[in-house]
Amino acid sequence: MGRDLIEFEEPADTKEEILVATYEALAKHGYAELTIAKIGDEFEKAPSVIYHHYDDKEALVLDCLEFLLERFEASLTGGPEEAPDVALRRFVDETFEAITDEPARLVTTLVELRVRATHDDFHEHFTRSDRLFHDHLVAIVRRGVDDGTFADCDPDRVAALLLTTLTGALYRATTSDAEAALEATRTELYAYLEARLELARDSEPSA
Amino acid sequence: MGRDLIEFEEPADTKEEILVATYEALAKHGYAELTIAKIGDEFEKAPSVIYHHYDDKEALVLDCLEFLLERFEASLTGGPEEAPDVALRRFVDETFEAITDEPARLVTTLVELRVRATHDDFHEHFTRSDRLFHDHLVAIVRRGVDDGTFADCDPDRVAALLLTTLTGALYRATTSDAEAALEATRTELYAYLEARLELARDSEPSA
Numbered sequence: 001m002g003r004d005l006i007e008f009e010e011p012a013d014t015k016e017e018i019l020v021a022t023y024e025a026l027a028k029h030g031y032a033e034l035t036i037a038k039i040g041d042e043f044e045k046a047p048s049v050i051y052h053h054y055d056d057k058e059a060l061v062l063d064c065l066e067f068l069l070e071r072f073e074a075s076l077t078g079g080p081e082e083a084p085d086v087a088l089r090r091f092v093d094e095t096f097e098a099i100t101d102e103p104a105r106l107v108t109t110l111v112e113l114r115v116r117a118t119h120d121d122f123h124e125h126f127t128r129s130d131r132l133f134h135d136h137l138v139a140i141v142r143r144g145v146d147d148g149t150f151a152d153c154d155p156d157r158v159a160a161l162l163l164t165t166l167t168g169a170l171y172r173a174t175t176s177d178a179e180a181a182l183e184a185t186r187t188e189l190y191a192y193l194e195a196r197l198e199l200a201r202d203s204e205p206s207a
Numbered sequence: 208m209g210r211d212l213i214e215f216e217e218p219a220d221t222k223e224e225i226l227v228a229t230y231e232a233l234a235k236h237g238y239a240e241l242t243i244a245k246i247g248d249e250f251e252k253a254p255s256v257i258y259h260h261y262d263d264k265e266a267l268v269l270d271c272l273e274f275l276l277e278r279f280e281a282s283l284t285g286g287p288e289e290a291p292d293v294a295l296r297r298f299v300d301e302t303f304e305a306i307t308d309e310p311a312r313l314v315t316t317l318v319e320l321r322v323r324a325t326h327d328d329f330h331e332h333f334t335r336s337d338r339l340f341h342d343h344l345v346a347i348v349r350r351g352v353d354d355g356t357f358a359d360c361d362p363d364r365v366a367a368l369l370l371t372t373l374t375g376a377l378y379r380a381t382t383s384d385a386e387a388a389l390e391a392t393r394t395e396l397y398a399y400l401e402a403r404l405e406l407a408r409d410s411e412p413s414a
């Protein structure tokens with residue numbers, strides 16, 4: 001959920017190149033304004049190659065979301081494991097930083113796309129995506145309880161509240177003027193984490 | 208935010224009749240499927256009367272949202288004042304009840320409309336609407352602190368976290384399969400309210 005565009009490894013094949021180009025075009029233009037031609041602008045091969053693989057924008061964007069989720073999933077394994085308090089603070093802070101001041105265009109686009117989930121296949125994607133973030137948070141909290149970093153608690157419930165609150169923060173940030181309310185939310189969320197897990201906020205929010 | 212359609216007092220004039228009809232048509236059909244003709248079906252006069260007052264759907268729906276908000280605002284004053292713990296529990300529970308099992312069509316519609324706020328006048332409406340709910344929650348919490356029902360706390364921060372979490376719950380409920388996560392969120396939100404305000408959940412969720 002960081003503010004900057006993800007840097008991808010060299011795409012494995014043409015299909016991955018298309019998905020990376022779609023991601024870049026989505027981050028620039030949003031969903032409503034997105035056209036295959038605009039994706040073509042981010043793509044080194046001829047736009048006709050895109051039409052060869054996809055004939056509608058919705059299927060292409062859905063594959064792009066799945067691709068982003070797989071990359072996030074892959075990033076969770078491998079690499080040195082962070083201490084649970086560092087990992088939890090980072091998750092919370094990166095979410096709030098992504099929406100402070102001007103929410104990144106991509107965050108706004110994701111919030112919009114998610115609402116398409118009231119109708120169609122996006123629903124399934126965001127259910128899977130929430131499940132993944134939820135499990136990630138449960139794992140961090142459980143690790144912290146087990147190694148004594150956190151006070152004893154029900155990791156499933158803590159993860160549920162955290163994810164619902166952070167999702168609400170993304171939604172409010174992109175659909176209203178909520179800067180002060182979200183700063184207050186962040187402060188209070190840390191008061192909750194301190195009361196519940198004994199997790200201190202430690203650092204001031206970065207600007 | 209209750210599950211059932213609001214019962215309005217006798218509309219004061221034709222314009223209010225149109226807004227009530229719009230509300231009923233929105234709750235039935237959602238925004239995308241809404242047409243002036245469908246609003247006409249909920250309206251006792253000729254549909255041409257609607258065209259006389261409004262020439263686009265967006266302006267009509269926006270006025271309808273403002274109308275609903277004014278009704279809610281009016282309902283906050285007058286009538287006997289509830290004890291702060293009763294009022295707070297009712298606010299939380301009614302929100303969760305509106306989204307348990309099948310979220311009401313109107314809730315889904317509101318979540319969809321709110322996302323239009325990334326673009327246009329809806330933004331201003333939802334900023335105002337959030338401000339109103341926020342102030343309502345601040346007033347309840349402050350009253351509870353003042354009369355000793357609640358433990359001492361910062362009412363502004365508590366209200367911010369509550370509203371962000373409840374907004375996130377509405378958003379998740381309408382855009383993913385989140386039943387278990389939302390039940391866990393509700394349980395944990397009460398654990399937070401107990402830790403922070405000494406508010407006991409008291410009653411089990413009604414089915």
